[in-house]
Amino acid sequence: DVKVTQSSRYLVKRTGEKVFLECVQDMDHENMFWYRQDPGLGLRLIYFSYDVKMKEKGDIPEGYSVSREKKERFSLILESASTNQTSMYLCASSHQGEVTEAFFGQGTRLTVV
């Protein structure tokens, strides 16, 4: 059974903290993605990675960074958390190619207070 696992389901952090969201996939996928989901805005791409140590900015990268040191793991980092980063964060992975679907983790609901 294919799996994308996010390290936390719920997180509460304080403004200014450095926050790490971890994502691990067991399908040997080349591509990994981080999205945030907000009501009425759908899923917006923050960053994605197409190979180990390779990354590309998505549509809303400001305030975020990522790390991919191993193929199976993709981390999203909030350098200094702010209240406007309170959101649902979804990690996804896929093989290369336009015909392959993305598989999603269960999501992390982050609240910044």
Added chain:
Amino acid sequence: AQKITQTQPGMFVQEKEAVTLDCTYDTSDQSYGLFWYKQPSSGEMIFLIYQGSYDEQNATEGRYSLNFQKARKSANLVISASQLGDSAMYFCAMREPNNFNKFYFGSGTKLNVKP
């Protein structure tokens, strides 16, 4: 510009009836993939159906079919014989191989199936 547009924030449908969820997309590429996902209240994203830009036939998967109109750049999802369990958010997505194979998603449509 928005890559994926879903203009229906919310829809109601009577159980056992068919419903169409709209999706339009924007790309200048000839090769791309179109996807629909379902997100129930539990939050997981469930892949439903895929349509390739070169596919001449509309994709079908059980009660789901994709009404693909390439010239209009639309990829509407049709759910036949709606069930109560179909109540969920539905997202349309596109993947462009010439753009690092990024997935772009729409804002979603909340479908409510009434008994």
